Amino acid sequence: MTQTVFDRSERQAWAGKAEAYAAGFAKLCAYTVPALLHAAGVREGMRVLDAGTGTGTVAAAARELGAEVTAVDAEPDMVARAARTVPEADVRLASLPRLPFADGRFDAVLGNFVLNHVGRPRAALRELRRVTRPGGRVSVTVWTAPPAAGHALLGRAVQAAGAVRPAHLPALAPEDDFPRTERGLTALLGEAGLREPACTTLVWDHRTTREEWWSGPASGVATIGQILASQPQAVLAEAKRRFDELCAQFTGPDGALVLPHAALAAHGRA
Structure with missing residues (x-):
């Protein structure tokens, strides 16, 4: 199956961004990891694939x-x-929806x-199911939509600055999208042929700093970073100013940012 x-x-958006991602957004995404492993029943001796590591x-x-x-x-x-990070793991270059592993x-x-x-x-979920043994579990997470207040902070700042999404950053095709809700993700797993699909919502406050939270997008990390990178300098400066203003809503007594986030965690059996 060809890439869309x-x-x-x-691929272009994330090229060369590993260190910038590790310094900021990776810390946010780490919160869901215990729930992800628990839902899959990961334990000693199991053969585990981490897709999109x-x-x-x-x-x-x-x-x-x-x-x-x-x-x-x-x-x-x-x-x-x-x-x-994990020298004991077998780490490979491969992309969904086609993985170089046997059924x-x-x-x-x-x-x-x-x-x-x-x-x-x-198609990605069907491929994850294919490489899972019968009875084994597939466990995934996605962000909720609409996003939680802390997750929306950067987007609000960029929108308020009048930034325009560049043409080279297409949205997911409508026929490939799905509702980012518990029901929507559960249905998606079922459509992919996974049995006993179930989904829960994880909510948490991500503690960070203004500098750290801005550094990722400023380095071009993720879609929001690609949008910023394509803007004129005046718009970029205005986005930063709006970001600083909005941060006041999320700043705790110690000066740290406390950003509410929510994600969907779902699993099913092959």
Whole structure:
């Protein structure tokens, strides 16, 4: 199956961004990892695949539980970073919806926010199911939509500054999208052929600093960073000013940012 325009855009957006991602957004995404592993029943001796490993946070956590871990990512910079993070894992360059593994190769397959970054989520889930042994579990997370207040902070600042989304950043095709709700993600797993699909919502406050939270987008990380990178200098400066203003709503007594976030965690059996 060929890559979509969305897939190609994602590859470009994340190219060379591993270190910038590790310094900021990776800390946010780490919150869901315990729930992801628990839902998949990861334990010692299991063969586990971490699809879309990024900087290797999930792979490292699975190794700590004694699992035999294989990790893949579509971005070479992420693969190199994950290999350094988890030298005991088999880290490879590969992308959904086509993985270089035999049917039923793994006891559990994990995807922490990987479905947010693929052009065909249903096909991606079918592939995750294919490489999972019968009875094994697939466990995934996605961001909720609409996003929680803390998650929306950067987008609000960029919108208030009048930033325009560039044409080279396409949205997911309507026919490939799905409701980012418990019901919507549960249905998606069922459509992919996973049995006993279930989904819960995880909510938490992410503690960070203004400098750290702005540094990722300022370095071009994720879609929001790509939008910022394409703006004239005046718009970029205005986005930063709006960001600083909005941060007042989320600043605690100690000066830290306390950002409410929410994600969906779902699992099903192959």
